[in-house]
Amino acid sequence: MSQSTSTTQALDRAVTQGGSPLSIASGLRGRHLTRRLVQLYAGLALYGFSSILLLRSGLGLEPWNVLHQGLSERTGLSIGVVTTVLGALILLVWIPIRQRPGLGTVSNVLVIGAAMDVSLAVLPEVHGLPARIATMAAGIVLNGVATGLYIAARFGPGPRDGLMTGLHRLTGRSIRLVRTAIEVLVVATGFLLGGSVGVGTVLYAVAIGPLAQFFLRLFAVPEPDRVSTVVATGTPEQAILRR
Numbered sequence: 001m002s003q004s005t006s007t008t009q010a011l012d013r014a015v016t017q018g019g020s021p022l023s024i025a026s027g028l029r030g031r032h033l034t035r036r037l038v039q040l041y042a043g044l045a046l047y048g049f050s051s052i053l054l055l056r057s058g059l060g061l062e063p064w065n066v067l068h069q070g071l072s073e074r075t076g077l078s079i080g081v082v083t084t085v086l087g088a089l090i091l092l093v094w095i096p097i098r099q100r101p102g103l104g105t106v107s108n109v110l111v112i113g114a115a116m117d118v119s120l121a122v123l124p125e126v127h128g129l130p131a132r133i134a135t136m137a138a139g140i141v142l143n144g145v146a147t148g149l150y151i152a153a154r155f156g157p158g159p160r161d162g163l164m165t166g167l168h169r170l171t172g173r174s175i176r177l178v179r180t181a182i183e184v185l186v187v188a189t190g191f192l193l194g195g196s197v198g199v200g201t202v203l204y205a206v207a208i209g210p211l212a213q214f215f216l217r218l219f220a221v222p223e224p225d226r227v228s229t230v231v232a233t234g235t236p237e238q239a240i241l242r243r
Helices: 003-014 033-057 063-075 079-097 103-122 129-152 159-171 175-193 199-219
Strands: none
Touching: 033 063, 033 103, 033 129, 033 199, 063 079, 063 175, 063 199, 079 103, 079 159, 103 159, 129 199, 159 175
16 A cells, blocks of 8 residues: 555544544544643644744745745735635635535634734744754744644644545545645745745655654544544654645
8 A cells, every 4th residue: 555545544534533524513522532622722823833933934934834925925914814714715625525624624724823923923033044944943843743733633634634635535646646736836826926935845845744643643642442543553654734
């Protein structure tokens, strides 16, 4: 089985319970609910913070935030507001591809953008190449931590993740091809709009898979059913989840 196929299956299982798509209501039960909720919201807030670290480094953003920054530059809206609005619009695309949101999906739309704007307001500009490199590295690592936290909580994928897996099911194309096509499109569009592409973008693409999988294992919430260890299995490259 290819890494792309097994990754898709891991994602699908991680956002379902009992074989059925995880809805907003169905995720709010079971053991360790308090821990899962804390992980969800801590992870989403940390995701927004880590994204602004990458922004402050000035060395390149993760793919979707290249687009968000470009749209922010063109519209005059804050990057957090753009992230929220675009996330909500992407959820509308879920309707024809028959994806079902979970609590984590809706929270993703609402929390990450707000956390980005708060972080942007409190984090100062970074000057000097050593400080910028350190900020970039911290942003990438903390983004991996954030991904592990909120995905391991098992409240459903983010809107952009659901778009990717939904298109995979709809078209029959590999998750690798769908993901690559989407990210090339958003990076190219964001760059043309004025978004920041640089070494941080490349390092993020290389590092986020192993980092996310490590932290998925670390933060996996024990459950007595067959879903319990889904987020803790697989090879490092099988962590595909991004906002």
